[in-house]
Amino acid sequence: PxxxxxxxxxxxxxxxxxxxxxxxxxxxxxxxxxxxxxxxxxxxxxxxxxxxxxxxxxxxxxxxxxxATTSQMAGNLKVIELQNELERLDREWTDHRETFYVSGKNGHRSPPSPAGAVIGAVIGIPFLIFWISTATSMGAPAVFPIFGLVVAGFIAYQLFSNFQKAQGMESAKAEYQAQRDRLLRQIADARQGQA
Ligand SMILES: [Zn+2]
Structure with a gap:
């Protein structure tokens, strides 16, 4: 074997x-x-x-x-990042804008309206002058002319506050739009870089 x-x-x-x-x-x-x-x-x-x-x-x-592919992906990410920033800016402005709103009737808040306040003053002040002078000349109780003065003060305050808020809102809006334009340009540039 x-x-x-x-x-x-x-x-x-x-x-x-x-x-x-x-x-x-x-x-x-x-x-x-x-x-x-x-x-x-x-x-x-x-x-x-x-x-x-x-x-x-x-x-x-x-x-x-x-x-090339990697840099294109980086470009896409940059665009997405900028678009998110744009959305955040828009949201922030929506919130910020309301801080300039003025209280109107029924506590409803609306954008400042200097024109409306001026119209209110133009109509209201002559009427109040008439009210106060009539009340005084007729020897009405002091509460009548005092009431007229309070209303006049309220109208003046509305006028002042509307103008101030409108001015503040204008400059904040200009700043917001400048930032927005800058972001839009950056997005356009990032898109260009991808092509
Ligand atoms: Zn080869």
Missing amino acids: KNPLSTPRPPTYPVPVETVALRCNHCGAPLEVGPATRFVTCQFCHSQLAVKQTGSAAYTEVIEQIA
């Missing part, structure tokens, strides 16, 4: 290195790379290639193209 140990061992070959077959994304030449290779230079056209391995599929990408 044959001693199994004496059986000649089969010749040993070098362990074959597992390779991935690829094609150059630039010239189409076949390439073979190791499974962990990330970058390779094409022997035919000398393109710098990045090896992309996704599950079963493997392909190469010319590195300048990757750089």
Whole structure:
């Protein structure tokens, strides 16, 4: 019987290195790379290639193209970031604007209206002068002319406060619009950079 140990061992070959077959994304030449290779230079056209391995599929990408894609993504992010900033600015202005509103009838708050306050004064003041002088000349109780003066004071206060708030709102609005224009220009620039 044959001693199994004496059986000649089969010749040993070098362990074959597992390779991935690829094609150059630039010239189409076949390439073979190791499974962990990330970058390779094409022997035919000398393109710098990045090896992309996704599950079963493997392909190469010319590195300048990757750089372009990456900068395009950065451009997209910049645009999104600026658009978010624009939305925040608009929201802030909506809130800020209301701080300039004046209380009108029924406590309803509305934008300052100097024109309305002027009309109120033009109609109200002559009437109040008439009211006060008539009450005084007729010897009415003091409460009548005093009431007239209080109403006149209220009209004057409305006029003053409307003008002041309208002025404050105008300058805040101008600032808001300047910021908004600046953001719109930046968004346009970021979009341009992407193209
Ligand atoms: Zn090539």
